[in-house]
Amino acid sequence: MESLIPYLVPLLLLPFSAYLVFSIRKKASGQRKNLPPGSMGWPFLGENMELASLGCQKLIKDRMHKYSGHVFKTSLLGEKMAVLCGEQGNKFIFKNQNTLFARWAPPSLRKAIYQDLDATKHQEPKATFDNFQYDILKPDALKKYVLVMDSLALVEALPSTQKYALSLACRIFMNREGWDHSGDFLKSLSRLTKGILSLPVNMLGTALNRAIKGGRVMVEATNEDGEYMSDSMIVNVLIGLLLGAEYELSSLITIVIYYLAELPHIFNRVLEEQMEIAKSKGPNELLAMEDLEKMKYTWNVVRECLRLTPPSIGGFSESTAEFTYAGFTIPKGWKVLWTSHSSHMNPDYFPEPEKFDPLRFEGSGPEPYTYVPFGGGARMCPGRSYTKLVTLVFTHNLVTRFRLEKVIPNEKMLFRSSPAPAHGLPLRLHPHKR
Template sequence: MESFLPYVLPLFLLPLSLYLVSFLRKTGPTESKNLPPGSNGWPMLGENMEFALSGPQQFVKERMQKYSPEVFRTSLLGEKMAVFCGAQGNKFLFTNENKLLTSWWPQSMKKALLFPEFIESNLKEVSALKRSFHHDILKPEALKQYIPAMDSLARQHLDSDWLPNTVVKVFPLSKKYTFELACKLFLSLVDQEDIKKLSDPFTLVTNGMFSVPIDFPGTAYNGAIKGGKMVREELMRIITERRKEIVMNNETEGRDLLSKMLLVRDEDGNFMSEMEISNNIIGLLVASFETTSSAVTAVMNYLAGLPHIYREVFKEQMEIAKSKGPNELLTWEDIEKMKYSWNVARESLRLTPPAQGAFRETITEFTYAGFTVPKGWKTFWTVHSTHKNPKYFPEPEKFDPKRFEGTGPAPYTFVPFGGGPRMCPGKEYARLEVLVFMHNVVTRFKLEKAIPNEKIVFHASPTPAHGLPVHLHPHEK
């Protein structure tokens, strides 16, 4: 779940009372240690304002130049924080999971997403879905069966939401597609009314989850709290009904992700509870609603803005299309042929990464690059210390899919999905979804940006300011 949760948490301006409690708790002897260089920012607010105004990329770049290219200190979310930079910083955090560090979310995030019973729990207790099982259901062998369903829904989506129009807004439509696909694959939901019961409150959650966490009526965060409660209630209804069906029909094999979760046992032979299952499904749905749709949008943005890149992708995808029958759906073998298209997608993720990084909490004091990071401090790894760093990617602003040919970028420099034990388990799922969508779009349309220099803003993920409107030019048959 971490791949979508912490992108823009530093945009929060924490309530004064929360910060004061945190401040009083954390002031003390650690200030005399050889801490990483940096600034605690403004009293009460830390550097939240600077982060919000400059954006995560500029924020990190400026502090790497001013303080240290390896690690610097800041204050975000009312927490003392060390931001690790560069390939070595990424490697250090990724390889010390559960040794020196553990994953961390702020209380405000837990409150919006999880059942009250789990708010005080650590992330290991919340993430009851065992990592081994998580990887089993999201590894390539298991995902192969999803490809035809992805292709079929992409065709339906383009027929209903793209084809009737000459101009479409890619970002909201990609969110619609990715969420509907997740509902179908994870929960076997296909009825639009059933999906709407989840998508409407989910919109409230994602719109308010990254706002100022003040739970007063009328605030966006209050909407997120209410939306989260509605999502959990609907999921509990779905989960309870499915469990009854499994018992009644004496099912032993899951027909979708939900059924597999209901049938799996932990190391002690116990089934997962409905609440635990709900927590994990919520994580997967949020990822589908935000990061995957953001990735799809980024790819479409570059295809619409770079005709020479589009031509090469079109050529590759048309070769695959011509090898298929009129109504024959895509297969794993077809996906494996999309090598240039995937390099284009990876370059899109390098330049416009959906996730900005992730938080950790130190579980023991340690030294890095000669600086002491005390126990209890929060750490942050960020894509912005490597993805556009000329040390790792020459001419970093240039869109060049060739960077990913051969052995590709150096280890720990291209990290849109994180790394180590906490690497996003949905990486392969996202790859398939992006490539299937690319195939369907480019084989049917040539794209042209309606706003050539549309600004990218940061909300839950990088978002085109106007939703990325594009002109559609259908290919002649």
């Protein structure tokens, strides 16, 4: 037996040796690739803690300053990720969406609503949110809903922008009236939105666990009363419409109110434009599409709000092939993020980027790919026209009825998964003297 030991030891060590050689080669291969600069953060956690503490806007600004203004690597939501920055990054992603990139949604979002979003387009192509604009979200179709937007805004001037946006979405997209939006449905939607950009850990007390429970309530609500909706349509309604209403549209309206209350000279110019429109209307006559087309300065104010404080973090994709960008290699399977912060706050594109200046949108406006609050390319947000109409209608009803006074004069805007005033933006509403 002892005579066999010299022969057995190499055999026993062979698997370990093979593993060691494979690991070294794999590591060397990874090192040969010129990956973007950056940090992957902590094991498993990545830089999610930094995202939570700093917010998206500051995290990206810090990493661009520290590593590269073109592209940097990070780890978010449990995934290796490359963040492409600035106008060139936006342009590269938008132009290659159907060749180098595939649609990707965070695992927390997929788990929260029990759907594989990538399969939706194969199940019912016309039911996907990208194609849903052929119906309700087309500008011509939206015209008839201006009256609904106006009548609802008159009733609910400012108890809650969230309730207004959600009530309107339910009325228009789901033909639902009378839901208790202050009850389980609204609470469940809030839990869902707070968990869609969380680590994919489903344990009691985690954001994902609460989001899954919220998603269950919403799915049941959209199929109640015996009205069946397919899985694809549920995904479409929840993500494209209701989440957009609660998560981004209500955030945008709040941001507009924040700046109008913060900047009296901007408010006065908006009020002047809106009062001219109000004076042209008869008693109890609601707004029409042609009235909204006259709100040019107001829309520039909204656009400047979107530039300074975009409601969404940006957009995610998955690389379907290895590619090179700005001299760095992005491996196949990595997730790729574009973000509007990196171009919106660039002084090369927007002089004095911290200054609130709606006039910068007059004339030809920003250069292509520099201003991207609704994304771009084949996947530009189909709800952009809807967002414009709702925001303008709400702003008209607000400023023509009230002057705004911030209860907390120096209230800060916090940037997390979506921006929000630190204390909820408490206001004093002063009716105009008649």
